[in-house]
Amino acid sequence: MARALELHPDRLFPADPTTRDIARTLYAEIAHLPIVSPHGHTDPTWFADDAPWLDATTLLLAPDHYLFRMLYSQGVDLDALAIPRRDGVPATDPRAAWRTFADHYPLFRGTPSRLWLDHVFADVFGFDIALDSSTADRYFDLIGEKLATAPFRPRALFDRFGIEFLATTEGAHDDLAAHRRIRQSGWGGRVVTTYRPDGVIDVEHEAFTPAMARFAALTGEDVYDWQGYLAAHRKRRADFRAAGATATDHGHPTAATANLSNVEAEALFAKVTRGDWTPADAELFRAQMLTEMAAMSVEDGMVMQIHPGSSRNHNAGLFASHGRDKGADIPTRTDYVHALKPLLDRFGTSTALSVILFTLDESTYARELAPLAGHYPCLKLGPSWWFHDSPEGMRRFREMTTETAGFYNTVGFNDDTRAFLSIPARHDVARRVDCGFLARLVAEHRLTDWEAAELAHELTSGLVRRAYRIDEPHFAAQAA
Amino acid sequence: MARALELHPDRLFPADPTTRDIARTLYAEIAHLPIVSPHGHTDPTWFADDAPWLDATTLLLAPDHYLFRMLYSQGVDLDALAIPRRDGVPATDPRAAWRTFADHYPLFRGTPSRLWLDHVFADVFGFDIALDSSTADRYFDLIGEKLATAPFRPRALFDRFGIEFLATTEGAHDDLAAHRRIRQSGWGGRVVTTYRPDGVIDVEHEAFTPAMARFAALTGEDVYDWQGYLAAHRKRRADFRAAGATATDHGHPTAATANLSNVEAEALFAKVTRGDWTPADAELFRAQMLTEMAAMSVEDGMVMQIHPGSSRNHNAGLFASHGRDKGADIPTRTDYVHALKPLLDRFGTSTALSVILFTLDESTYARELAPLAGHYPCLKLGPSWWFHDSPEGMRRFREMTTETAGFYNTVGFNDDTRAFLSIPARHDVARRVDCGFLARLVAEHRLTDWEAAELAHELTSGLVRRAYRIDEPHFAAQAA
């Protein structure tokens, strides 16, 4: 017999009745605010083309490495989940993959994926029975049917979800065609891009060479010359701003920055583009480029996001068979204090620059990140990220950063997802956890109720709008 | 006047009444499940000989470095606690040592040792007054009297405690005589060994040379030849399986692994066995041997436990006077992401291999261990270990691993103790803390009650049985 599926109205609020009451009151005031999603990985062609999605497996399972990672860890073959190999799509039937997923759904107990999925199932698709082996087909069928209807097309859901701003992420060598189509379509949704130049900065990336070729073609610059290379970045940043971008994003293995002289930088650039580099050269070039990007941000006002500390493609066998982004990226210890000093020595006191720091190493929250953000005018703290984008992770983020950096050096929530349907669920989790945290401060008489209400609004809306400059006329006009 | 000693039925449950009620209900269903203890350091001669223990000091105090460490930290001389020096037992009278211990019992307030001991006092010995200076003699006398009786002999307590499976740990150079006697005795208790070859792998260990000599004698192999050395490990692993072992254990200073070619490994082996090695050679050899042990586990199915990160014998003066295991082992920062990569590059996608990872560095829970275990099929997370085997430590373990690795990539509880009488107390603490954690998830509507009930059973019984393969016919038959 199928089990009931219910989203409890008090979910994620602390159990203590006094605290829960306060959390409920705070949440009621901000639950229905529009969603601002300033950093994520949805596919802009969805909004450009507004074509219907195919089925539950293709939409919800196959692109989401949070999900298949867990089944893989328990011995489920990725082929059985319809995850494409490098050499082509496996022959798995989407329905069979969905059944395998449903069979293993208990693995997600206690994880945020479970919270997000149940929210999608109940709220987006209207299920009132839980997903398990016995209901797998019913789920697959009903999801497939609904996806074929108009209200489940990308733009309709965008509106239904109350999304006011959605940023995707594209490489420096992306032609932005989808974003152009969005703008030309006359559709009113504000879907913008983000400038992520890692592909033409990280010489250790397996696709560096073709990315550079496209970078050259798109800009008409001699990108193998240091000045031409920098000019190409400036051109593409302008292209991205024209596609609505207010921010750049940098996913380096470490947070290292450098501040080389122009002569040294030029020599290093020559070395790495010649292919004659050591791993230390590659790291130094990435480090120098963070500082170059900061210099350009001072010029053009784009907000810089730094997402460091992931050891990508850790599983050699899986990388060989399936390629990147297959759940095999593992966080490492990350230093910020020494790593950021070269950049900060140059721009640390600038109020024109805004850098949002993220981490996968929670031990840096209280030790490094909150003290840095609680001092430098140009630094702000991004929300708890990736593995830490979870109720416990968010709670730890607030507990370990607020006392030193305050709330106002943080930037609200990022869903950072390619799972479009889960965006409302993810923002809802963040809002609930933040309200729970504020409620505890009120219950312990560390904040007044009216301050907490102001803060709930700021954490949901005010901070993100200001941090990502989405209402600044300069950027708002470009996006229009 | 003596104070009352009472084990409160709600101990360790969260104070919030709703959450406590849920915890109570969950606990009631699993409190009396049999104890499975897959990793520990009890003495197999206890069960082989079933001789009575002597007195409170000899049984409870002198072997337990958790206890005398704390008194030592407050200036109590180890001689006063009957802790043997390298040059022989000090002349301390056991009763005098017990009185000193009782005088300092308040030092343990807020520690797990206090919880375990009070459980032993109340539940095993039936005390209803607390231990303090005024009751020290009464305790010493009554414990001594009871230990002389049949119901307090090792096998009787084994049965009374409801132990279904108990693993001890022996070195590769141990003759397993006690385990042979257990098996030959016809007693039905399942007490098995674990293969811990550190003594013949760690060339920095002060007793490496005699251990190798015994290793040679026990196997008849030329253990100073690389192939002979590996063959000797294979033979001894078979001996250990015949003594019921389902697992190996590796207590290296770091988690480093290596994947040398056979030629390189042979050359390194020659160097370290010649005595002509640097600390880096010793470390590389330990690293290579973890990978060799993994290769043998793929062959023979033994589960690998890795317990890294302890800086052993930190107190030079104490090591000189008293030797090892005197409470002077201090955890260090531990890396897993880079350290395990060589082993994982070779066996990471194998479903035949099972490696259980432990840590003394809690900063790795959310950052490294949960992401690794939430991805690699061969990796699972051992429970919170040693200094972290405590209510707060267990809570942090669940809070920092569950959202990324789930519950199903963990392996239940290890008591990891040489304090046999405390085994029920330790398992009880773990069960209560886990039920408290699950209860919070239910109270916050992150799990349903029936899921939490299933999980409580899994965390107590299912996971440990499967992770340590104790019901697999292959191993269960060997043990019979």
Add this chain to the structure above:
Amino acid sequence: MARALELHPDRLFPADPTTRDIARTLYAEIAHLPIVSPHGHTDPTWFADDAPWLDATTLLLAPDHYLFRMLYSQGVDLDALAIPRRDGVPATDPRAAWRTFADHYPLFRGTPSRLWLDHVFADVFGFDIALDSSTADRYFDLIGEKLATAPFRPRALFDRFGIEFLATTEGAHDDLAAHRRIRQSGWGGRVVTTYRPDGVIDVEHEAFTPAMARFAALTGEDVYDWQGYLAAHRKRRADFRAAGATATDHGHPTAATANLSNVEAEALFAKVTRGDWTPADAELFRAQMLTEMAAMSVEDGMVMQIHPGSSRNHNAGLFASHGRDKGADIPTRTDYVHALKPLLDRFGTSTALSVILFTLDESTYARELAPLAGHYPCLKLGPSWWFHDSPEGMRRFREMTTETAGFYNTVGFNDDTRAFLSIPARHDVARRVDCGFLARLVAEHRLTDWEAAELAHELTSGLVRRAYRIDEPHFAAQAA
């Protein structure tokens, strides 16, 4: 309209009613115990001269880098806050600075600064309306008026605050004139100094050379000769003890210690005093001096405090314009296990030595510091420090150290502040958080109520008095 300001009697207690009741009862018993402040940075001239303070800005804002750091992080110019530049005081009017501060007071929501300030405003000055833009002038006026009256002079507040012992911190090259005047004045307050020789040990400090010159002048020793240098330290330690000191303090970048031979130490000293040193030499000399200071502590009984791990003056631009202590000190990862071994190899088993360890790296609490303090007789744990001197920081400290080190290897609270008026507020926060922690242990039946009551007294009074030896006749007599 102005908002009410109220210090709720239950502030900082856990919200659960059972736990809160226990916390209230515990707190009631210790709330009014005298303040013992064994480590801080108040100005001894205040107590020597007992002159009135000038105004709110000069007293509360300008010296407190916890405060202006936060405004600076949000783009407020330090000039606007009356923070002096190296080249002289900016022209800011104190009232204008105070208004700027009041305008930005919401930045401190959720921070300990907010708790401390509101306590000062309500309890010391009697405000019942909150500080904001609309009340800034009223605050500035009333504080100025009160400060001009006798009950708000330093000695009167010292008495009103119930301070029994207050340690300031002076450099080895300080003439201790203020402390001499305090003693000669006949005033009964016990204000003592602390020996902080960093200025004549850290050759990387920008003022090392003039500090050495004053060190020579004050001692009459040849401080450029190794034996003369050590003799000068001994003389000054005696001078400091005569000014009531019971402790030394060492604020090194790391916790590194060394144990060089006398010949090696002498050669190193010659090198660093010649100015012919590398950063590694400077670090090794600091490391060696920690061990030398420990040796002197074994002789003279002064308690050693080690405050490592701050990367000072991280903001190069701000250091150039404004100098030290401007909120730009950022914590770094700190190792203790390897760093302290040389010192511990020499003195680790001494019961004459007492070393109090602090950290800015919370990941070391459970991993390194609690295991070290729970073993070595000479080591104790200082309270949560600086960025971690906060309700959440204190809670984490107890949760991560108690189970391994117990309560009795800790030393009570340090306010560590230059903000004299906030001392009662800071001690009150610590007492409330400790009572809340103890209350949770009682509510979870991990401690009895009478044990918690004893511990509340110990954490407030007993431990600090013993750890800092303030009642030892040797030191108490010197202070008289």
